[in-house]
Amino acid sequence: MTAHTIAETEALPDAAPRVDSEVGPLRTVLLHRPGNELKRLTPRNNDQLLFDGVPWVGRAQEEHDAFAATLTSRGVEVLLLADVLVQALEDNRARIAGIHSAVNERRLGIDLADALRSHLTSLPAPQLAQVLMTGMTFEELPAAEGASLVRKMHLPIDFAVDPLPNLLFTRDSSVWVGDRVAITSLALPARDRETTLTDLIYAYHPRFRRTGRAYGAHSAPLEGGDVLLLAPGVIAIGVGERTTPAGAESFARSALADGLAHTVLAVPIKQERATMHLDTVCTMVDRDAVVMYPAISDSLTAYPMRSDGDGGVRVDGPVPFLEAAAEAMGIERLRVIDTGLDTVTAEREQWDDGNNTLAVAPGLVVAYERNVETNARLEDAGVEVLRIAGSELGSGRGGPRCMSCPIDRAPLV
Ligand SMILES: NC(=O)NCCC[C@H](N)C(=O)O
Numbered sequence: 001m002t003a004h005t006i007a008e009t010e011a012l013p014d015a016a017p018r019v020d021s022e023v024g025p026l027r028t029v030l031l032h033r034p035g036n037e038l039k040r041l042t043p044r045n046n047d048q049l050l051f052d053g054v055p056w057v058g059r060a061q062e063e064h065d066a067f068a069a070t071l072t073s074r075g076v077e078v079l080l081l082a083d084v085l086v087q088a089l090e091d092n093r094a095r096i097a098g099i100h101s102a103v104n105e106r107r108l109g110i111d112l113a114d115a116l117r118s119h120l121t122s123l124p125a126p127q128l129a130q131v132l133m134t135g136m137t138f139e140e141l142p143a144a145e146g147a148s149l150v151r152k153m154h155l156p157i158d159f160a161v162d163p164l165p166n167l168l169f170t171r172d173s174s175v176w177v178g179d180r181v182a183i184t185s186l187a188l189p190a191r192d193r194e195t196t197l198t199d200l201i202y203a204y205h206p207r208f209r210r211t212g213r214a215y216g217a218h219s220a221p222l223e224g225g226d227v228l229l230l231a232p233g234v235i236a237i238g239v240g241e242r243t244t245p246a247g248a249e250s251f252a253r254s255a256l257a258d259g260l261a262h263t264v265l266a267v268p269i270k271q272e273r274a275t276m277h278l279d280t281v282c283t284m285v286d287r288d289a290v291v292m293y294p295a296i297s298d299s300l301t302a303y304p305m306r307s308d309g310d311g312g313v314r315v316d317g318p319v320p321f322l323e324a325a326a327e328a329m330g331i332e333r334l335r336v337i338d339t340g341l342d343t344v345t346a347e348r349e350q351w352d353d354g355n356n357t358l359a360v361a362p363g364l365v366v367a368y369e370r371n372v373e374t375n376a377r378l379e380d381a382g383v384e385v386l387r388i389a390g391s392e393l394g395s396g397r398g399g400p401r402c403m404s405c406p407i408d409r410a411p412l413v
Pocket of ligand 1: 049051166171191225276277279397399
């Protein structure tokens with residue numbers, strides 16, 4: 001399903017998009033409909049490619065189409081990454097950047113790298129975009145004259161260009177703060193090349209030409225799933241398996257210097273797969289409310305960072321997260337929706353992304369239907385839940401928030 005045609009997306013409005021909160025009415029979001037890159041997953045490579053199984057691709061696409069339709073039905077404009085990538089690749093500078101990122105001379109050797117480069121250069125934008133997302137095996141490389149040791153010694157199904165199955169999780173490879181976009185720095189090799197695509201999209205797609213950058217070319221690991229915009233000017237950053245202390249500090253330094261935030265809270269989370277990002281344990285569901293994994297709600301801490309008034313950053317704490325967040329947000333209390341679940345149910349639903357909700361507006365969230373207990377408690381607390389199926393989508397370990405990068409939200413009033 002293509003949510004918008006090329007002509008439609010190119011003719012989109014001029015008003016600068018911006019995102020100042022987690023819950024302001026969602027106007028535009030970037031999703032990635034899972035494609036052929038998921039067909040590259042096998043039991044041999046799924047761990048390395050960060051999936052917990054081998055998804056049924058057709059069903060994953062149906063589930064994703066339903067997710068997109070749920071958002072569209074609420075008036076949200078859905079941009080699909082494959083569409084905007086093709087449009088960006090109409091610019092020759094984007095093509096050069098994309099090809100450069102895909103051709104790995106260390107793996108291919110000089111001759112094969114040259115051959116691949118010239119093959120990719122000859123491809124029209126849609127086919128080039130396919131290779132950039134889906135990768136390429138040695139048997140798919142264009143036929144070549146003469147012998148190549150590299151070609152002969154690799155298995156036909158080895159990857160000459162790695163696939164990017166985690167493109168599905170658009171949350172992680174870019175994040176908007178105010179009217180700027182930050183290209184993140186993904187921690188693990190399986191996801192490293194994703195940001196070369198978001199980088200070229202925001203640099204060369206006509207729609208984003210006037211968008212300024214936050215964070216810049218920093219290399220310390222920072223992933224979008226760790227970044228929560230608690231309120232205008234208040235950012236929480238999870239520090240754990242993916243985002244490092246250096247990534248959080250570097251992001252805070254640039255957000256404070258650029259006036260994008262007055263307070264950045266670095267929040268330690270366990271370095272485990274189940275809690276790979278802050279948004280796997282905590283997401284905002286209303287202006288003043290979060291849904292949070294009960295096992296951590298009393299113990300979560302934060303290191304508040306603020307400008308020291310002299311061009312530097314002052315770091316305080318650690319202090320209890322909920323108190324630090326409320327103080328920075330200027331509210332009396334940050335409500336935690338009490339899911340009241342027993343330990344085992346809570347652990348199961350956390351694993352299945354029960355806490356990973358996407359707010360469409362204050363008090364209105366998209367959530368996986370399978371997390372029956374968490375969703376019921378959210379509704380008891382007055383949060384409307386739009387349920388989506390995710391049995392196949394969830395095999396990559398990400399929920400509605402992970403699968404969405406908000407580009408424009410209306411301000412909170
Ligand atoms: N924000 C998120 O929690 N994103 C989910 C990313 C899942 C992906 N398979 C990963 O391991 O990076």
